[in-house]
Amino acid sequence: MTNAEWTPLRVGFAAWGPYGLLAVGVLTAAGSAGVVGMSGSDMYLSAALVVAALALELGRPWVLRHRPPRGRAAACLYFLRWAFGFVLTWLNPFFAFYAVIGYYTATVQLPRRLVRAGLALTAVTMAGSEIGGMPPRGTVAWFGFAVVLGVNIAIVSLFTRFADQEQRRAVAQAETIAELERTNTALQQALDENAALHAQLLVQAREAGVADERRRLAAEIHDTLAQGLTGIIAQLQVVSNAPDLSTARTHLERAAALARHSLGEARRSVHNLAPVELEDTALPEALKSTVAAWGERTGARADFTVTGTAEQLHDEVSATLLRIAQEALSNTARHARAARVGVTLSYMGDEVILDIRDDGAGFDPAAVPARTRAGGFGLAGMRARAERIAGSVTVESEPGQGTAVSARVPLVRHDR
Incomplete structure (x- = not known):
């Protein structure tokens, strides 16, 4: 237990409880002195021990002020208190009111290896009080003492075990919470870094x-x-x-x-310096009008579909996808001789996918001249645009089987 955990005990029961229990023990012992047969010397000895116990309780905070709460000094004070309580209870069973404090302070004052010993000693004191005083007189009294002591030890062991389990559960929960907080912090840092990288990537793409x-x-x-x-x-x-x-x-x-x-x-x-289609409309509307105009111009059937929940994308992402769509449709018009074209814009959580499919003549992508793959504004241009914002473009085509162009880019939302 840390000093922070010990602080509530200093101002709670552990701080004021011993004084109250000692006072109760003194009052009940004084009232029952004649009944239990205390002699004059017993009463003087009890008074001296009460003064010593009071001095112990008053000096305990000062002794432990700069020492660990479960260190050697705390253990010595615990066993010294137990000794006072044991002798007082021997003189008068009602002093057990003071001795019982050992049950409540063993786990916070003693090292873990001495907790059971401290509780067992306190159980001996409490069992002697419960049979009417120490020492037991006669075989029956000793048998009764053994039974009561066994019951006390069993009850203390049971509650100690429950307390240990609860403490381990609390420690495990605290560690889990701390780990979750560290994970959340790391995740937030990763998200912040990812957002910064996206912003930097978009600036580079714009340049x-x-x-x-x-x-x-x-x-x-x-x-x-x-x-x-x-x-x-x-x-x-x-x-x-x-x-x-x-x-x-x-x-x-x-x-x-x-x-x-x-x-x-x-x-x-x-x-063509800037996509004016995006000045007053969002990407889905701009693509829809672009596809419709292309269909009217070429006479081919052109369909446009949006899947997923549409979101306001960053200007650079929208411009990139629109340019890719325009270039793909332009290539289709020039080379494919297609009768039908389908354009699909899909919002897929953390990315946006643009698919352009036609039923035209198709081609062999591997047979595209190296000069065309290396530069220009065709397939290479589309790939270059997507790669600038951490995206990609794939092309699937076969002669006579049409062409499918798919562009995948990160979903970066518009700055608000």
């Missing part, structure tokens, strides 16, 4: 996405705008050397058409 968009925009400017401007310049040069007005007007119209086309390409490139 990498910006770099990818820059490369994509540069490629589109080179492939569309630059070529369109080159064509416009070429047409204008022809106009400057045109032999007649009709020829000049024809080339001017071609230059204007190229300019309009280049302007449309520029607008499309700017539009």
